[in-house]
Amino acid sequence: MLMGAHAAPRVRAPPPPPRKHATTTTLLLLSCMVMVVIVSSAAPAPDSDALLKFKASLSNAGAxxxxxxxxxxxxxxNGNWNGVICFEGNIWGLQLEDMDLSGDIDVDSLVPLRLLRTLSFMNNNFEGSIPDFKKLGALKSLYLSNNQLSGRIPDDAFAGMGSLKKLYLSNNKFTGTIPASLxxxxxxxxxxxxxxxxxxALPNFLQKDLKLLNVSNNQLEGPIPEALISMGPTAFSGNKELCGKPLDSLCKSPTTSATPNVHPNKYSPLKVATAVIAFGIALGAIIVILMALIQRTKQQTPQSSYNQKSAEAAASLVDHDQCGSSSSSSSSPDRSSKRSHQEQAGKLSFVRDDRQKFDLQDLLRASAEVLGSGNFxxxxxxxxxxxxxxxxKRFKxxxxxxxxEFHEHMRRLGRLKHPNLLPLVAYYYRKEEKLLVFDHVKRGSLATHLHGKRSISQPALDWPKRLKIIQGVAKGLAYLHTELPSLTLPHGHLKSSNVLLDESLEPLLMDYALIPVVNPEHAHHIMVAYKSPEYSQHGRSISMKKxxxxTLGILILEVLTGKFPTNYLTQSSSNDWVNSIIRDQENSQLLFDKEIGATWTSKGEMLKLFKIGIACCEEDMEKRCDLKEIVEKIQDLKERDSHADQGHSINAGRHEVDV
Known part of the structure; x- marks a missing residue:
């Protein structure tokens, strides 16, 4: 994603009060410094201030x-604010859907968010006329479907929005003609x-890249522009007065009010017959020429330019929403001709038979939302x-x-089947980048539940839920080690943001077994396995499954304490973070997350899991427990401990911890 960086406006401290009886220059300087500190700490960040002002214009904003x-x-x-989409620390979009919001959409309050690119207010209760969104000229997508917006949309409502690619206004109460600015x-x-x-009438949309248009169930009339015929009949159904292809209703020919007074010999039968014959001969000649040209083109080009363009556009699906335009292919015709037929046709390779098939063009026509940008x-x-x-997911x-090699490894991953693995559905190979397709999981990642701001409909993760999650993660990890014995690291990138939760809070591991297909120079920088103590201390290649x-131990400690392992993700070693967790045990109130709901009947089991996590984080790999032993201990844990095992010491081999 290529976007210009905009510096946040500086917060200027107010001038110091007038000097009355200042005795020294030092005293004045100290007072100014104190005021600057106070103002800096009290003033909200510009982005926060803009969002809070926007929220103030809404009604029923409990979400x-x-x-x-x-x-x-x-x-x-702490995680992003609910509904806020961020990229590299900047606000990229707002996804405020299904929140029962109403009131005014205060566009003016969003103007300071210069990197704002997508807005979605679908499935809410907004009423009245459409806001003046053209003030946000850099928007790429705007979703307003399923509200109560009404009235006529001005013709210039979208004038100047040169970056706008996706606009959803369906299921509202808009009247008048379709804005010409669209x-x-x-x-x-x-x-x-x-x-x-x-x-x-329908405007004449001449955009060559227009993939989806739906104007059904309105009161439009007149002929359908020729440029829109390819959209199919369902896009225009429910408009009784629309006519022409692709609908079955023919447009009526215009009738004249009076018969023209012509010379009786001007259109004699002989002249009419001669004209018809001449026209037929000319038309036949044109058809023959066109057929010859088409045949010649087919012989010279194995794939039509449309298919090649579609495949490249589909393969650069992410570029459409990130960079403002699809990336053009740098391959020469000779290089392109060497690609497989599947790549030229833009087809996905499916690795599962229990999924309905689709292709990259279907993805281009789909409603797409940016979920985020990670290391890959x-x-x-x-x-x-x-x-x-x-x-x-797009991988570069x-x-x-x-x-x-890539095809073989993806087929290998496609054969994996376990209730705690997010299954790979399909993939696309291109030399410049790869696309992997997975099922969407609504509840999001474990990291969001642990560190994000919770909504009313999202309950806290108590001890039984966290135990269930850890046990599922352990089972999924053990399955990978069993099914992929030849891999030095069957997972290699286990962290809370790579654990998704389904509707029943069953964990699903993702981004697993990718080390064989990731460039080594990139793997060292972005994959969690390369931040282990053995790699940071010795600088040697990862070669041990321990x-x-x-990484499982880090995840266990994060789940129990609710503390985000910042150093573990941003630096080359997590020893300091683990040691800080151990120090927290001196104060039992700091050891476990306050939302875990610890009781005397469960704390003993929680302490057992804490001991297991510490044992997993043993710096010396030779002293670190095997995964099979760890998984067995985790599966033996229960929600309640009838013995109320308290006050014992945790000796995990690395440290002795008194709790």
């Missing part, structure tokens, strides 16, 4: 109670206007036309992997 002015909207430690948006990809009360690349949620939701750190045990 946004987590917007805490004392924290950052894009906090690494037809002038140069980068428009998707437009949904169905189920409103639009009248009049960007993730998108794509809602396909049939209602299926998938997540597309696999460029050195050969095609056959590194996965170490």
């Amino acid at each position: 946004l109670d987590t917007w805490d002015p004392s924290t950052s909207p894009c906090s690494v430690e 037809a002038a948006l140069p980068r428009l990809l998707e437009l949904r206007l169905e189920a409103n009360q639009f009248v009049g 690349g960007s993730s998108y949620k794509a809602l396909l036309m049939d209602g299926q939701a998938v997540v597309v 750190q696999m460029n050195t992997v050969g095609r056959e 590194t996965d045990v170490w």
Whole structure:
């Protein structure tokens, strides 16, 4: 994603009060410094201030109670504010869907968010006329479907929004004609206007990249522009007065009010017959020429330019939403001709037979939302036309992997089946980048539940839930070690943000077994396994499966304490973080997360799990427990301990911990 960086406006301290009886210059300087500190600490960040002002314009905004002015909207430690999408610490978008919001959408309050690119207020209760969104000229996507917005949309409502690609206004109460400014948006990809009360003729949308248009169930009339015929009949159904292809209703020919007074010999039967014959001969000649040209083109080009362009555009799906335009292919015709037929056709390779098949063009036509950007690349949620939701992950750190090697490893991952693994559904190979497709999991990651701001509908993770999650993670990790014995690191990237939770809070491991296909120079910097003590101390290649045990130990301690392992993720070693956790045991109130709901009947089991986590984090790999032994101990844990095992010492081999 290429975006210009904008510096946040500086907070200027107010001038010091007038000097009355200051005795020394030092005293004056100290007072000024104190005022600067006070102002700096009290003044909210510009982004926070903008969002809080926006929230103030809303009604029934209980879902946004987590917007805490004392924290950052894009906090690494606390998680993003609810509904706020961040990228590299900046606010990228707002996804405030299904929150029962009403009131005014205060566009002016959002203007200071210069990196804001996507807004979604779908499935709420907003009423009245459409806000003046053209003040946010850099928006790429705007979703307003399923509200109560009404009235006529001004013709210039979207004038100047040259970056806008996706606009959803369906299922509202808009009236009047379709705004003419929509037809002038140069980068428009998707437009949904169905189920409103639009009248009049359809504008002539000439955007070459327009992939999706739906104007069904309105009151439109007149012929359908030729440029829109490819959209299919369902895009125009429910408009009784629309006519022409692709609908079955033919447009009526215009009739004249009077018969012209012509010379009786001007259109004699002989002249008419001659004209018809001449026209037929000319038309036949044109058809023959066109057929010859088409045949010649087919012989010279194995794939049509449309298919090649579609495949490249689909393979760069992420670029459409990140950079403002799809990345052009740098491959020469000779290089492109060497690609497999599957790549040229833009087809996904499916590794599971229990999923409905789709292709990259379906992903392009789908409603896409930015989920975030991690170490490997960007993730998108794509809602396909049939209602299926998938997540597309784009990887750029696999460029050195050969095609056959990549295909073989993906097929190997596709054969894995376990209730605690997020299954790979499909993949796409291209030399420059790779796409992996997974099922979408609604509840999000474990990291969000542990460190994010919770909504009312999202209960805290108590001890039984956390124990269930750790036991599921352990079982999934053990399965990987059993099914992938030849891999030095069957997972290699285990952390809380790579553990998803399904509807029943069953954990699903993701981003597993990727080390064989990730460029080594990138793996050293981005993968968790390379931050283990053995690598940071000795600088040697990871060659022991006990590194996965170490990452499991970090996860266990994070789940028990609720503390985010910042050093573990940002530096090359986590020893300091683990030692700080051990020191916290001196104060039992600091040892476990306050939301875990510890009781005297459960604390003994929690202490047992704490001991297991410490044993997993043994610095010396030779002294570190094997995964099989660790998994057995974790599975033996229970929600309650009838013995109330308290006051004992935890000796995990690394330290002796008195609790």
